[in-house]
Amino acid sequence: MIVHVVVFTRSTPDTAAKVEVNSSGVVTWGDAATVVNPWDEYALEEAILQAKNAGGKATVIAIGPEFHNEALKHSLAMGLDEAARVWDAALVGADSLGYATAAAGAVKKLGDIDLVIFGKESVDVGTDQHIYQTARKLGWTMLSYVSKILAVDYNAKTIKVERLLEQGKQIVTSKLLAVISVMKDINEPRYPSFIGIRKASKAVIPEWSLADLGVSAPTAQTHVTGLMNPPAKNVQVEMLDGTPEEQAAKLVDRLLEEKVL
Amino acid sequence: MSAVYVWIETFKGKALNSSWEALGAGKTVAAGLNVPLTALVFGENAAAVAAEAGTYGADKALICEDATLNGFRLEPYAALLSKLVSDNQPKAVLAIGTARGRELLAASAADTNSGLITEALTLEAQADGTLKVYRPVYAGKILSEAVGSAAGTQFVSLRGRAFKANAVNAGAKADVSSVPAVLAEADIATKIESFEEEAGTVSLTDAAIIVSGGRAMANNPAEAPAGTADAAVWKAKDGFANVIQPLADTLGAAVGASRAAVDAGYISYAHQVGQTGKVVSPDLYIACGISGAIQHQAGMRTSKVIVAVNKDGEAPIFKLARYGLVGDLYKIVPALTAELKKRLGK
Numbered sequence: 001m002i003v004h005v006v007v008f009t010r011s012t013p014d015t016a017a018k019v020e021v022n023s024s025g026v027v028t029w030g031d032a033a034t035v036v037n038p039w040d041e042y043a044l045e046e047a048i049l050q051a052k053n054a055g056g057k058a059t060v061i062a063i064g065p066e067f068h069n070e071a072l073k074h075s076l077a078m079g080l081d082e083a084a085r086v087w088d089a090a091l092v093g094a095d096s097l098g099y100a101t102a103a104a105g106a107v108k109k110l111g112d113i114d115l116v117i118f119g120k121e122s123v124d125v126g127t128d129q130h131i132y133q134t135a136r137k138l139g140w141t142m143l144s145y146v147s148k149i150l151a152v153d154y155n156a157k158t159i160k161v162e163r164l165l166e167q168g169k170q171i172v173t174s175k176l177l178a179v180i181s182v183m184k185d186i187n188e189p190r191y192p193s194f195i196g197i198r199k200a201s202k203a204v205i206p207e208w209s210l211a212d213l214g215v216s217a218p219t220a221q222t223h224v225t226g227l228m229n230p231p232a233k234n235v236q237v238e239m240l241d242g243t244p245e246e247q248a249a250k251l252v253d254r255l256l257e258e259k260v261l
Numbered sequence: 262m263s264a265v266y267v268w269i270e271t272f273k274g275k276a277l278n279s280s281w282e283a284l285g286a287g288k289t290v291a292a293g294l295n296v297p298l299t300a301l302v303f304g305e306n307a308a309a310v311a312a313e314a315g316t317y318g319a320d321k322a323l324i325c326e327d328a329t330l331n332g333f334r335l336e337p338y339a340a341l342l343s344k345l346v347s348d349n350q351p352k353a354v355l356a357i358g359t360a361r362g363r364e365l366l367a368a369s370a371a372d373t374n375s376g377l378i379t380e381a382l383t384l385e386a387q388a389d390g391t392l393k394v395y396r397p398v399y400a401g402k403i404l405s406e407a408v409g410s411a412a413g414t415q416f417v418s419l420r421g422r423a424f425k426a427n428a429v430n431a432g433a434k435a436d437v438s439s440v441p442a443v444l445a446e447a448d449i450a451t452k453i454e455s456f457e458e459e460a461g462t463v464s465l466t467d468a469a470i471i472v473s474g475g476r477a478m479a480n481n482p483a484e485a486p487a488g489t490a491d492a493a494v495w496k497a498k499d500g501f502a503n504v505i506q507p508l509a510d511t512l513g514a515a516v517g518a519s520r521a522a523v524d525a526g527y528i529s530y531a532h533q534v535g536q537t538g539k540v541v542s543p544d545l546y547i548a549c550g551i552s553g554a555i556q557h558q559a560g561m562r563t564s565k566v567i568v569a570v571n572k573d574g575e576a577p578i579f580k581l582a583r584y585g586l587v588g589d590l591y592k593i594v595p596a597l598t599a600e601l602k603k604r605l606g607k
Contacts, residue, residue, distance in 0.1 A: 096370075133368070135368070137371060166464050252600050260566050
């Protein structure tokens with residue numbers, strides 16, 4: 001049996017891009033490029049490392065319309081072995097239950113998967129709920145906020161990880177199968193190689209419908225009813241001059257007035 | 262038995278202060294939906310925490326003190342919450358979106374095929390019984406309005422520090438009931454081996470004040486001891502310990518850092534504020550030697566008052582700041598600490 005790791009990713013607008021809601025109420029980032037969801041770079045690197053260490057393979061999946069192929073091509077260029085994209089008209093307007101159903105369906109379609117990896121969250125939708133829900137839909141153990149994989153044995157089906165929580169670091173052992181979400185600390189993501197980019201540019205990425213996965217989309221239980229640009233914060237910076245001591249005294253005066261101390 | 266459930270997160274048998282914010286949000290929603298407010302407390306010391314929840318406005322409490330629930334683990338907590346939701350069909354389940362709160366609500370919402378909205382900045386019960394929320398998307402560049410479905414249980418996780426706790430009423434008591442655990446230890450795949458607590462530090466996400474250091478922490482005038490492999494790293498670490506930390510201690514603040522400082526090895530990743538770190542929203546954010554890259558802004562732009570200390574008066578951080586101090590942080594920060602000690606009588 002060959003070890004097979006699955007990692008999920010998605011395309012998100014470049015962090016520096018100006019993202020706004022246009023007059024039709026649609027989110028737009030103009031001509032700005034999309035990038036791999038920044039947290040996913042660590043997930044992709046970890047999938048490559050896990051597959052390499054175990055002599056296995058790693059598959060990357062995105063759920064969403066065609067522009068998510070850009071994240072998949074970047075992933076292939078980094079060194080992921082295979083890619084697939086899941087999309088279906090029934091997923092338009094889906095909430096995280098829809099995502100999780102599709103993600104779990106894709107993992108099951110691939111067959112004998114040992115480990116599923118996500119980046120900590122998606123910066124576009126601003127959430128991580130789909131990760132935990134994918135684990136529940138698979139019926140697998142969820143290990144979130146993983147900052148280190150300390151040991152993994154794909155034959156004995158055990159894993160030991162370090163997790164980064166608010167109060168400190170936790171060491172946890174668990175049985176596989178598991179879904180893990182990884183933090184920035186876990187590795188140093190590689191840049192795609194020139195050869196990798198050339199290979200990826202020619203790759204044909206299969207698109208799977210929900211019927212291909214043998215699942216149907218659940219009825220969305222939450223709905224986005226409006227998108228808006230946040231009210232402009234009208235901050236006028238006040239520069240405080242003088243010697244460091246004078247600057248400090250002026251600042252303390254202002255902070256006491258603002259009642260934030 | 263319809264209700265609004267609020268999960269009270271505990272650590273070592275003590276409630277997190279932010280949990281009372283969730284109870285504050287829950288009180289408004291329960292009143293709007295005309296149902297009781299029920300606190301859920303699992304694990305060690307649950308009975309005592311439930312009594313405390315009563316003083317913070319909970320009408321009822323469901324507690325479970327089973328040994329499998331000592332120290333949060335997703336499997337036993339989610340199994341129990343999912344059973345309570347299936348059995349009792351509450352109108353809503355709320356919790357603060359901490360690391361644990363996020364995954365608990367998501368798991369239980371998936372188990373019960375319920376809707377979940379995360380990172381709520383506002384929460385309102387509408388006349389039709391749906392909950393309406395505003396939440397940030399695209400790293401806070403856009404606000405999204407989302408509503409749940411009144412037919413089922415609506416799960417909502419709340420942004421910390423976005424809601425106010427109810428005033429304490431020392432005489433108020435919650436009607437407490439005990440429920441059994443759902444999973445036995447043998448059914449739980451995860452085992453906690455150890456927990457290394459970061460003692461004595463203020464948690465970034467709960468902090469009312471944050472003092473952060475950036476790349477310029479390396480400009481410390483203190484001399485690295487002879488033979489130090491990387492003088493810049495030594496200087497920056499020394500600066501965090503002996504310049505930033507004293508200011509934070511004086512203010513009761515948490516210590517943050519920019520990605521540049523973390524990536525250079527000046528301070529651990531747990532302190533990183535920004536896109537691939539923590540998102541914070543304190544009353545006061547003091548950025549020391551941080552230029553204010555867009556990735557950093559994504560983590561702190563909703564802070565109430567931002568103070569920037571930077572040598573470069575053109576740094577982007579000054580576009581976000583309410584107060585700007587151009588100069589050397591290694592001169593200004595110690596002066597600020599001294600001034601605060603004097604003025605705050607510390």
